[in-house]
Each structure stands twice: as C-alpha cells, then as structure tokens.
Amino acid sequence: MIIRAAENIFESLIDEIMAGRMVPGEPLVEQTLAAQFGVSRTPVREALHRLEQARLAERGARRAYVVRRMAPEDLAELFEATGEVESTLAALAANRMSEIERRRLTAVLDEGDACDDPTAYSEINSRFHEIIKSGARNSILAATLDELNLRTVAWRAANFREDSRRLASSRVEHRSITQAIVAQDADATRRLMCSHVASSYMVLADILSRRAP
Amino acid sequence: MIIRAAENIFESLIDEIMAGRMVPGEPLVEQTLAAQFGVSRTPVREALHRLEQARLAERGARRAYVVRRMAPEDLAELFEATGEVESTLAALAANRMSEIERRRLTAVLDEGDACDDPTAYSEINSRFHEIIKSGARNSILAATLDELNLRTVAWRAANFREDSRRLASSRVEHRSITQAIVAQDADATRRLMCSHVASSYMVLADILSRRAP
DNA sequence: TTGTAAGGACATGTATACAAATGGAAGCTA
DNA sequence: TAGCTTCCATTTGTATACATGTCCTTACAA
Numbered sequence: 001m002i003i004r005a006a007e008n009i010f011e012s013l014i015d016e017i018m019a020g021r022m023v024p025g026e027p028l029v030e031q032t033l034a035a036q037f038g039v040s041r042t043p044v045r046e047a048l049h050r051l052e053q054a055r056l057a058e059r060g061a062r063r064a065y066v067v068r069r070m071a072p073e074d075l076a077e078l079f080e081a082t083g084e085v086e087s088t089l090a091a092l093a094a095n096r097m098s099e100i101e102r103r104r105l106t107a108v109l110d111e112g113d114a115c116d117d118p119t120a121y122s123e124i125n126s127r128f129h130e131i132i133k134s135g136a137r138n139s140i141l142a143a144t145l146d147e148l149n150l151r152t153v154a155w156r157a158a159n160f161r162e163d164s165r166r167l168a169s170s171r172v173e174h175r176s177i178t179q180a181i182v183a184q185d186a187d188a189t190r191r192l193m194c195s196h197v198a199s200s201y202m203v204l205a206d207i208l209s210r211r212a213p
Numbered sequence: 214m215i216i217r218a219a220e221n222i223f224e225s226l227i228d229e230i231m232a233g234r235m236v237p238g239e240p241l242v243e244q245t246l247a248a249q250f251g252v253s254r255t256p257v258r259e260a261l262h263r264l265e266q267a268r269l270a271e272r273g274a275r276r277a278y279v280v281r282r283m284a285p286e287d288l289a290e291l292f293e294a295t296g297e298v299e300s301t302l303a304a305l306a307a308n309r310m311s312e313i314e315r316r317r318l319t320a321v322l323d324e325g326d327a328c329d330d331p332t333a334y335s336e337i338n339s340r341f342h343e344i345i346k347s348g349a350r351n352s353i354l355a356a357t358l359d360e361l362n363l364r365t366v367a368w369r370a371a372n373f374r375e376d377s378r379r380l381a382s383s384r385v386e387h388r389s390i391t392q393a394i395v396a397q398d399a400d401a402t403r404r405l406m407c408s409h410v411a412s413s414y415m416v417l418a419d420i421l422s423r424r425a426p
Numbered sequence: 427t428t429g430t431a432a433g434g435a436c437a438t439g440t441a442t443a444c445a446a447a448t449g450g451a452a453g454c455t456a
Numbered sequence: 457t458a459g460c461t462t463c464c465a466t467t468t469g470t471a472t473a474c475a476t477g478t479c480c481t482t483a484c485a486a
Contacts, residue, residue, distance in 0.1 A: 004469070029437070040471040045438085049259065053266045062437055062478050074353075081353040084301045092297075140287075140294040144357060187400070217439070242467070253441040258468085275448050275467055 006043035009033070010050050017056060017067060018153045028057055028065040055151050067154065075155060075205065082148045083197035086129070089145060091190040093135035094181045102182050105131050109178050113171060121167060128174060132181070132193075155204065166203050173199065219256035222246070223263050230269060230280060231366045241270055241278040268364050280367065288368065288418065295361045296410035299342070302358060304403040306348035307394045314348050315395050322391050326384060334380060341387060345394070345406075368417065379416050386412065 013033075016022040028048055030041045037044065048065050051057035060066040070078070097105070108131065112124045133142045173196040180188040226246075229235040241261055243254045250257065261278050264270035273279040283291070310318070321344065325337045346355045386409040393401040 006469080027437095031437075041438090042470050042472090046259075046262065046469095049262065050266070053263070061480095063439090064437055077351050077353045080351055081357065084305075084351075084354060085298070085357075088297045088301060138290050138293055140290045140361070141297060144294065144298075144361075148353070148357075219439080244467075254468090255440050255442090259439095274450090276469090277448095277467055 005039045006046040009047040024069040026067045079201040085145045087190045087194040089136040090193040091186040093132045094186040094189040097135035219259040222260040237282040239280045292414040298358045300403045300407040302349040303406040304399040306345045307399040307402040310348035
C-alpha cells in the first residue's frame, strides 16, 4: 500500500455515509469491512475508532459499531451548535477581514447572484463560507466548525438540495451578511448569520421529518 | 484486565500531562509505554490515537508521537475559541435557564463570595460554569467546550492558580454575569462572559510568557 | 406460562510477529 | 568541504491468532 490503509478506509467510509450508501443504524463489522477492503482487521479497527470520535459511528449491541443514529432533538442541537459557531466566526471576521478579503467576499456574492445552476451555486456558497471562516483568524474555531459540519453528512446524504425558493432567500441573506461584514458590524453579522444558518437547516429538518416521522 | 486497557492508558496519559509530569515535546513511544503499563502495543496505540484526536499529542520525526507543543499564537487562538464557545453557551443559558437554575446560580455565587480558600473557590468556580453550561440546553456545544478545555491541560499543568488580585476581580465578573443572566439579557451575558474568560486566560498567558519566552 | 440460568455465537479487545517507512548518519565523490 | 547516495536504526503500520465479553437462545423448573 502506498499510503496508509487506515486513512483510506476512514475516508472511504465517510464517502459511503455521505453518499447515503450506508445509512444510520447500519452495522459496521470489522471482519466484514476488512474483507471488503482487502486488509486485516487492524486498520479497519482504527478507522472505526476515528469514525466514533467524529461521532459518525456509535456502539450498538455487543459493543458492535453501527452508523450513528440521531434523534430529531440531537439533530436540532447539532444544527444550533453549527449555527452558533459559524456566527461567531462571522462576527470575528467582521472585525478582522482585510479590505482585499471584503472585496473577494463581495465578488463571490456577485458571482452567486449571476448563477442559476444549483450545483454551481452550491460551490459558490461553499467559497462564501470559506472566506468568512478564514477571515475570522482563528483556526481552532474554524476546525471546530468543520468537525460539526462533518457530523451532519449522514443527514445531508439523501441527495438533499436547496429548492429554488430557498435559493432566492439564501441570496438575500448572503447579501445582508456581506453588508454587515463590510460595515464591520459584528453584532449584526452574528445575528444575520445565525438566522441564515437556521433557515438553511430548517429546510433540511423539514425534509427529514417528512421522511422519517 | 477487568476494564479496557486502552481506556485506562488514555486516562493515565492525560493525568500525567495534567500533572506536568509529561511536558510538551516529550516523546510517547508505543513500545516504551507498553512496557510501563504492562500491556502490549495495541491498546497503547489506541490511546495515543485518541490523544492525537484530542490534540494533546502530535506527530514528530518518523511519525513518532510527542506531547503536543503549542506556539503562543496557537495558545491565544485556543483561549479565544474557548471564550467564544463559553460565551455562546452563557448567552443561550440567559434565555433558557429555569427560575430554579437561576436561583442555584445565585446561591453558588454567594457561596463563592463567602469563600477565601483558593482551592475551594476553584471548585465553586467550576460549579458556576457547569450550571451555565447545562442551562444552555445544548449538549453538543457543551461537549465542544469540554474538548477545548481539555486541550489546555498541558498549559494549566504547572500548578497554576489564580492569585488573590485575580480572585477578587473574578468575583466581581461572576456577579455581573449572573445579573445579566437573571435579567435574561443574552447580549450582555455574552459580552461579560467573553471578557471574563479573556481576563482569566490573560493571567495564564502572562505566566507562560514569562517562563518560556 | 414465566422466570432463570447455562451455553454458545458473534463481535470486539489484546498479544505478538513481521513489514514498511522515515530520518539521520556514515561514507563516497567532485 | 559541500553535496549526494546508501545504509541502518528506530518507530509506526499491518497481519494474524487468541482472549474476553455480551447478548440471545434454549432448556429446565416453579
């Protein structure tokens, strides 16, 4: 093996969960996975431990691993936590971003306005959030946000995509957030970002509740 | 072994780091630790991986583990992140704590005012922060705060204790925070908690910078 | 029928041996 | 001497065998 097997397996399992090919509650048996990946139990074991740390796997009966299940309340907490951390980053960014970064943010915003393809818009949306994250000048909070976002992958899996109505309001929200950042108004930025993230997740929560009541 | 060896070793290593018996940069060799704990490399290996996840260990030369070192800038980021998350929890708690919880918070505050022993005060201080953490009604953010606090253990190690001047201002700050929470003023709570945590860490940072310039 | 205890299947936990990789040191060359 | 190459020591990575623990099944008795 060129690179570490445990690392590959960890990434592969995350991909499987993200793609929805492994659903919450599905067993993750060391022996079975080892056979599938063509390695021994040892690296699989390590990958499963890492999945557990990342809260993507949990222990079921007989200490066996399963893809993590989450009650709706837990999901709500997770969404709230994500929103709060991202809002904090945005508030810090409002105070700390350079003129160049503010211009880049505005540019990405304009690019998003000119884009109608949902897939492309999703990529632009990521860039928007990335700029804010790095503008906050705190890599630890940024990493914390990444970890929280990673935990939602299993729930974003089922080919969730923001519908066009949500896309329109998302544009408006990004616009207000950007204005608050450019005005270096940290409080407004926090408030706006918080409700922006809340709205985004509301749509997802709605879909999930309709599918698994 | 009655309970899991890997778990024991993980806890033990954290204790060693907390106590300052293992200092940043010190090598953590699987073979050596295995011999010390009287087990094989396997559980030690697992414990080290967990330490790495917790950001208490890092990889040095030849992928060997060492107790994590941190540059002063990283430490500043860590303190800021901790303060922001705790402030967020406090702001949520201001909106969500029950009347009973508010009374308990006030009671702990009074207990702290009547206490002059630094060790006892430290314990009361912990209870104060615990009440706020649980009052926020978000276990994920609470766990995030715990994880961030855990990362500072190696830096709190060197029998750091708040001096009496700091203790006096800490009392005053706790009083204002409690008043803001009782008044259910989330914004004021956030602001006060943020500066409270910042002041606490300032003392530690000051000590650290004088010891290792 | 229900409660309980023994046995067994299944999955993880641990021990050990061997493989691989990484950095550094020794030695060679220009 | 500087720079390169080769080799080796050290440490982690992986494979495999065996140990342990937990739950479920089943048999038996009240």
